[in-house]
Each structure stands twice: as C-alpha cells, then as structure tokens.
Amino acid sequence: MSDTPIRLPDPARWHAKLFDGDWIEADATLTVIEPAAGTPLHTVGKADAAAVTRAVTQAREAQRAWAATPPRERAAVFHRAAALLEAQAPAVASLIARETGAILPKGEHEVREAIVLLQRAAAMPLQATGQVLPSPPGRLSLARRLPLGVVGVISPFNFPLVLSLRSVAPALAVGNAVVIKPDPRTPYAGGLAIAEVLSAAGLPKGLLHVLPGDAEAGQALVEAPGVPMIAFTGSTAAGRRIGELAGRHLKKVSLELGGKNSLIVLDDADLDQAVSAIAFGAYFHQGQICMATGRVLVQRRLAAALTERLAEKARQLPVGDPAKDTVALGPIIDRRQLDHVKAIVDDSVAAGAVLEAGGTHEGLFYAATVLSNVRPGMRAFDEEIFGPVANVIVFDDDDEAAALANSTDYGLSAGILSASVGRAMALGDKLHTGLLHINDQTVADEVVNPFGGTGSSGNGTSVGGPADWEQYTHWQWVTLKETPPSYPF
CATH class of the missing domain: 3.40.605.10 (Aldehyde Dehydrogenase; Chain A, domain 1)
Known part of the structure; x- marks a missing residue:
C-alpha cells in the first residue's frame, strides 16, 4: 500500500x-x-x-x-x-x-x-468459522x-x-x-x-x-x-x-x-402516506430497480382518490439531467430499455388500461407514469417494466389482494400499508415473497440483511448479512484421532 x-x-x-x-x-x-x-x-x-x-x-x-x-x-x-x-x-x-x-x-x-x-x-x-460436532470418545x-x-x-x-x-x-x-x-x-x-x-x-x-x-x-x-x-x-x-x-x-x-412487486394499500391506510410511498417505490431511479413497485393494489374504497392524487404527484415530479438540474427522475439507461417501457405502456393502454399521467418521453427522459384499470393479462400487470410506471389495480377484500399479488412467477418483494399491523401481518403471511415490508413500500433493503427471492426472482438463496457465510464458503468435515483405529479387514 x-x-x-x-x-x-x-x-x-x-x-x-x-x-x-x-x-x-x-x-x-x-x-x-x-x-x-x-x-x-x-x-x-x-x-x-x-x-x-x-x-x-x-x-x-x-x-x-x-x-x-x-x-x-x-x-x-x-x-x-x-x-x-x-x-x-x-x-x-x-x-x-x-x-x-x-x-x-x-x-x-x-x-x-x-x-x-x-x-x-x-x-x-x-x-x-466452524463448529465442534458430536462424536464418540477418542475422536474430535x-x-x-x-x-x-x-x-x-x-x-x-x-x-x-x-x-x-x-x-x-x-x-x-x-x-x-x-x-x-x-x-x-x-x-x-x-x-x-x-x-x-x-x-x-x-x-x-x-x-x-x-x-x-x-x-x-x-x-x-x-x-x-x-x-x-x-x-x-x-x-x-x-x-x-x-x-x-x-x-x-x-x-x-x-x-x-427481477421482480413484479406489489404494494398493497388497505382501506384503513393513510392516503397521503400511501401516495408518497407509491411514488418512491415506483419512480426512484426511474423504476429501474428489481424491488420497484410494479403493482399498486388498492382497496376499492380508496381507489379513486388515490389514483387522482398519485397522478397529480406524478405530474409534479421533474424529469431531466441530474447533473444540471434538481430533478426527481433522470434518464432511462439506454434506448433499448426505453423502447421496452414504452411498448408495455402503449400495449396496455390499447388493451384497456387508462393513462392517468405521463406516458411521454423526450429522448431517454420518460415521465413518471400512472396507469389505472390495469388487469391480469395486460403487459403492465404481468411483466417487469423496469421503468417509472405505477400500475393501479383495484381489489375488494384481503383474500383478493393476496391472490392478485401472488399471480406472478416472481417472488421478490411486497409491501402492505395499513393502520392495523395485525391485519397487515395476516395478509403478509399469504404472500410468496422473499422480502415483506409492513407499512413500507417495496424498495426497502439494507446490505446487512439477507436479500433474495424465489421463482423467477432467483434460485431461492439469499445474499447479505448472515447469508454470506453460506454463499461464499463450503463445509468441510474434519475428524482427529490420536491413533488410527483397527478395522476387521
């Protein structure tokens, strides 16, 4: 050095x-x-x-x-x-x-x-770096x-x-x-x-x-x-x-x-807090995050008001060169990825989704976008977008929310917003994800914790924190005796 x-x-x-x-x-x-x-x-x-x-x-x-x-x-x-x-x-x-x-x-x-x-x-x-295992007397x-x-x-x-x-x-x-x-x-x-x-x-x-x-x-x-x-x-x-x-x-x-992560907003959630959480989860780093909030599942009683406020929030988020201006969103990484985002949004609107905000771009700068009336079978519901798109899906009860969240091959992250932690935990127990965040959005990770998903989100392993020893080492069994034993051969 x-x-x-x-x-x-x-x-x-x-x-x-x-x-x-x-x-x-x-x-x-x-x-x-x-x-x-x-x-x-x-x-x-x-x-x-x-x-x-x-x-x-x-x-x-x-x-x-x-x-x-x-x-x-x-x-x-x-x-x-x-x-x-x-x-x-x-x-x-x-x-x-x-x-x-x-x-x-x-x-x-x-x-x-x-x-x-x-x-x-x-x-x-x-x-x-190891353990002492049970063994007969005379052997370590x-x-x-x-x-x-x-x-x-x-x-x-x-x-x-x-x-x-x-x-x-x-x-x-x-x-x-x-x-x-x-x-x-x-x-x-x-x-x-x-x-x-x-x-x-x-x-x-x-x-x-x-x-x-x-x-x-x-x-x-x-x-x-x-x-x-x-x-x-x-x-x-x-x-x-x-x-x-x-x-x-x-x-x-x-x-x-990747991930197709759901943030579930129950009908007892605070509306302003929910809109803020959704915007961060869907738009941070232009949505180019495996944990991004790919689906916003909102209970019917809150759906109209939440969609309206989320669209207004999206329209107010500035997009531009972060090196020159104070902006919330920078560019999509390249033209290929931007074309992927644009194709999913356009195809979903053609299939019946409603464009509430955004859906436009200048060069690689894609505006924060809100789609409502998103349903299973639409690309916005099924596919990982990796772009700044919030997809609003309405549900009636907690069982339907769980079914919608689980209707994917991915299994990375989920968030649930509710005034009742007990209700949220009961719903969370039904979700098939590697990460679960109660009263937080889906982009919530710390490098000191195990991180990993299942299904199309990964091979069921975790990295980070206590998982690192299992990932980057292998076990070796070692026995020690004072003298070799005698065998009947």
Missing part, C-alpha cells in the same frame, strides 16, 4: 485498461455514454474470453496465499478500504450518478452502503468453513457498486479470489471503483480482476473450469441462461433476478 494519497476517482489511471491487481492495457476498449447527456463519459478496457482465462489462472494462484493470510491482516485491508471510500465519497458518488443516469442522492446512497459492506467484510475474518469431529476458490461476479447497470460489492467484499473476506464482469454500460461503478479502493487499501495483486465486457466475457467466466461459483444479478432471462450454463458445469450459482 502506497503512502502517497490517492485520488478517487482517477479516470487517467484506468483509461482503456483492465485490472488484475495492476492497471493493464487492453486489446480492445469500450466507450461509456453518459445517459443524461448522450455523450462519451469515459473509455475503459474491454475483455474477451482470452482475458477471462488469464484472469482466472492468476486468481487461482493468488487465492491460496490469501486464504492462508492471517485473519487480522485480511480484515485490515477492508478497514482501510472503507476509510478511503468514506474520505472520498462525494467524488465517487458523483461519477456513479453520472454513469448510471441517477440523481446524486442515489449515487450517495450507493457509496454509503458500499462503506458498510466493506466494514462488514472487515469483521468476517475474525468470526468463528469438526465442521469448518473453507473458501470456494475463485468467485465470478456478474453485475447489472442499475445499482452496480452495491450489487457488485455485496458479493466481492464477503467473498474476498473469507479467503476467495474474485473476477468481476460489470455491465458494459456501468464499468466504473460496477468494478473499477472497487478496484481503485481495494488496490489502494493494499489488497494483494491477482486476487481481484475487473473485466468489463459483453456476453463473450460473461460466458467465458461462467464456463471457466477454475471458477466454482457464479454470483449473478440481472434480468430473469439472462439469469436462466446463466443458471443453465452453470448447471452443466456443476457450479454453485447465486441468481438475484
């Missing part, structure tokens, strides 16, 4: 480069476009399959020494990294916001959570957790720093090496920022590799023989392909995928 103060971020350090512990020239490059401005933001190295192969070989060699490093030395790396990131948080948050097309508070939130992830990683090497029987080896991390564009680091930090902390393939639209937030911080904090060379690239690099990482685990966060369609490919190679895989 150098004594020279390091500046973060430093694009000159990683311009046109990949990371293997050092910043290395790449054979190819990719240019990142700032979504809000539509102009080049920076240029990074682009990895191909050969780069992945080299990275995995180096990571396997470095991992053995890292796993044998004294726990306090491993912990110290993460303490230093957390302090460094905290000291330079404003500049890092600003570039993350620009790269992801986010308002600055979203970039600041990512950095705050990243600091907590690094602090938690610092604690892991000093925790107990142990179960201990060992690192897997090399963990491959493939992360998305929407919350790239958090969704990369939530795997990278604990995986490294328990003794693994890591190869990251961040989304090519957000390579700094999803990988290069992590490399900057951890390399400056003294992480040994070869343990962390950052390889921005396209599907070729991702497939090479999933297929690489020296990578026993893949941690993927992204779309359900991509997750299915990665799960199938990893299964053929008998790899452990963690799939954190």
